[in-house]
Amino acid sequence: MGEPARESVAVVVVTHNRADLLGRMLDGLVAQTWQPDAVIVVDNASGDHTQQVLDRHDLPLQVIRSEENVGGAGGFRIGMETAYVAGWDRIWLMDDDVVPAPDCLATLMAVDEPCLMCVREDLDGRLVEKSATTFDLRNPLAIKPKTASVETTYGTRDAMPPLVEIQVVAFEGFLVRHEVVAAVGLPDPEFFIFYDDADFALRARKAGYRIWAVRDAVLVRQLAFSQELALESWKGYYMYRNLFVVHFRHGQNALVRAKPYAISAAVVALSPLRGGRAEAGNVMRAVRDARRMRAESGGVPTRR
Known part of the structure; x- marks a missing residue:
């Protein structure tokens, strides 16, 4: 018997007004020892020099420009559907502020997991x-469902085993097979930002798929994480709303599905001491709008 056929892979990159970071990310793709078959860049209505950065010929680029900013969720929906319909075996989702090590994609492609x-x-x-290595949607007393992550569990890369099972992902280095999209559908664009990746991972796990973090597949973040959001800002609204949607859906x-109401009541009660009327308004709008999004959404695109 001959060797199994080489799987094809398309990279999906979503970008918005971060042209210089995007350029370094694309340089990282050029340096890959396993070259992707397609690089689909979804430009979320950037107003900077993103189009100039994308004027290059060292990658199999397909640029999709959205006339409006549909958020990371909408961008990944567009990109994943494009890759799925084209029939690529695997789809590698990538943000514009990371750079993969030269052997990153080859390391992932060597692992026979979906x-x-x-x-x-x-x-x-x-x-x-x-x-998250633990994403607890069973305990109503867990304020945040992510109670342990790869970082908090292991501390260093050297302390990790080669594969670590995880329960949710980020759309920042996630590699998924075509069959998974066929089974569970696409990212839900209504999330706009935050938790669209968690929702997709939870749907995949419900369908019986396991998710593995690959220790030796190195992805370097160019920016620090900014997890402490101003919850009275517009981003705070999406953080609350989408967290509530995850609880309602999954x-x-x-008692866990009722947690959004308890969290909302607590935030409103404490608002004079923290985020004030703006945060209270965000959380009240969030729980109202999350109720409307309770039904799982995604939709499977046209099959190849």
């Missing part, structure tokens, strides 16, 4: 992989 995640580090080589019992 759902894989790179392991991220910062510019100083410190492990910063936030993907909570494993009635």
Whole structure:
């Protein structure tokens, strides 16, 4: 018997007004020892010099420009559907502020699993992989469902085993096979930002797929994580709303599915001491709008 056929892979990159970071990310793709078959860049209505950065011929680029900013969720929806319909065997989702090590894609492609995640580090080589090793949607007393991550569990890359099972992912180095998209659908664009990747991973796990972080697949973040958001800002609204949607859709019992109401009440009660009327307004709008999004969404694109 001959060797199995080489799987094809398309990279999907979503970008918005970060042309210089995007350029370094694309340089990282050029340097890959396993060259992708397609690089689909979704430009979310950038107003900077992104188009100039994309005027290059050293990658099999396909540029899709959205006339409006549809957020990371909408961008990944567009890109993944494009890759799926084209029939690529695997789809590698990538943000514009990371750079893969030269052997990153080859390392992932050598692992025969349908759902894989790179392991991220910062510019100083410190492990910063936030993907959850425990995402608790069973305990109503867990305020945040992510109770352990790769970073908090292992501390360093050297302490990790070659494969670590994870429960949610980031759309920042996630490699997924065509069959998974056929089974669970596309990212839900209504999330706009935050938790669209968690929702997709939870749907995949419900369908019976396991997700593995691959220790030796190195992805370098160019920017520090900014997890402490101003919850009274517009981003705070999406953080609350989408967290609530995850609880409504994927909570494993009635008490967990009721958590958004308890969280909202607590935030409103404490608002004079923290985010004020703006945060209280965000959380009240968030729980109202999350109720409307309770039904799982994604939709499977036209099959090849």
